[in-house]
Amino acid sequence: MSLLEREVPGVVMTPDNIRSRKLPVIVNVLVAVAAFAVAAVIVLGAGIGNWVLVAVIGLILYLVGLNIAASRVEGRRAARNRTMQALIYSACVLAVLPLASVVWTLLSKGLERLDGAFFGTSMNNIGARDPEGGAYHAIIGTLEQVGIATLIAVPLGVLGAIYLVEYGRGRFANTVRFFVDVMTGIPSIVAGLFILSFWVLIVSPWFNDGNPRFSGFAAALALTVLMLPTIVRSTEEMLRLVPGPLREGSYALGVPQWKTILKVVLPTALPGIVTGVMLAIARAAGETAPVLLVAGGAAAINFDPFAGNQQSLALFVYQQAGDASRYAPARAWTAALTLVALVLILTIAAKLLARRNKLSR
Template structure:
């Protein structure tokens, strides 16, 4: 008797098709439904939790049940594979749920003030009983502060990463890497205190008749301090991923190193660099403490980032969330939704520009 003619329990073997029995979809769905019902009966019946605990217990019961059922139909090996696959899917869903919850909360609570008044007015002369008032001044402040910070941090961060990867050798390069790693975890309020003590209290009096001056530019400097380590580290890692043969081929053709970096290395790593830059911008746009310390916040519109207090969306959300007015929470939620949408738009635009850039083709 040949191997193909043998009868193996649970296995159908033919010359053209060798496969094992598969768990029917109906059985899989039945195990899932039974796990949810049993979890609800235990948790809600005993009064030990809510639907969050029901979902967790249901997942555990489903994994146990699918392992037992699949083991009888598909075999132990296939059952372990199916169980691990289900565990991976469950972990993915659990990772996505918080993000989906945040998005749903922002949209459901932030749509109330999505009107022309919110995006076209400031909080100047708005009393606690006034339902109007918007975040136009905060949007202007965020765009100016983050824009200036990006103009300062992106060139410095990319050039610093190029030095560390292409030129940096020895103790000095290792020292720079160490301090960049340390700065990556620096609290935002420390950056704000540094700019407050250096720029606001020491430098700004030189240009203001001896008086310290709060400004949006000072907030941009604080955001630059926070953005720099993220840009340097992400750009460094992307540059290291560029294959060495690309550089060697360019050198073999007689291309100098600076032109190889500009024409070969940077275009190859550009998508990853853009991602790191957008992560840094997203972090800077959501910071509150530095803006509060060195820009002060303002209820009126201030287009000049170099003179006077200036508002930002993150600080606007913080202030409105703590306001006693019953109209303030709606403004805070809409401002938070606006901030997330603004970062999303900037990220999409940067990705599209990086994809269409001639150097990256």
């Protein structure tokens, strides 16, 4: 008897029977093809739905057929495992399909006006019958508004999260956590109304001879209100994930708490903090209502965020999508593609910077 053979009561285990039988890949493919073909015949033949219903019924038939085929070849236990595995993969595909559809739609419709004129001109003096006009003024406004909001929200959010994790105890800390959770779900238009009633109508007249004034800075303040809770909550969770022995080792060496937080805790949690910040930036860059309420929008270029109306890409998309001009939809799709690409570039750059941190590796 070889080393691979082993005597079991009444059974001799050999290399031929120690391996379980596997369902061939071709059978899996044939079951899928047959399931979706039957679903197409039922749905389209009877005229009771479209390809979405075909996909749903086909998936159900595929899971049933796979379970039956796998039960005959691999056994019931392996068949259940294979069926659940197929269900998980199918759910993953269904989750990716909407994202792929959005990306494809943006690329197919947004490339029409993706040219130098779109990025180098504004909508100033552009009429309904003029095919020209671009989003240069909206890009400038988005970069300035989101940049100012980030400069305000990130330090406040990170410091607030450090207080809640490292220092916060008692009723005050619990109250701060409660209001952060509440702010996470407030509609964006509420933030815009708050800045409108406070900054535009009360504060800005002090600097403009008693007259309220829209500005990009007011839009940045509204975006800050929306970004703060996301940054605080995400940073708080990342700081809680930092292992306690790292802090204890630093304290044992005589390092004060503030320096431990600065040199050990924050670098370790940096990748997660960057992810939370980028989520907040992505939300702020796509907001329309706050900018419309407190910045007003503009057709001309305005580099000064503290004076005069200012445009943003999200507001530009909203306005062009509702414009009666036949050239407006193309501008709206290209601006939407530009906004997505801008957020993607910022996210990749932030991730690359976070990777350079040695303690987070």
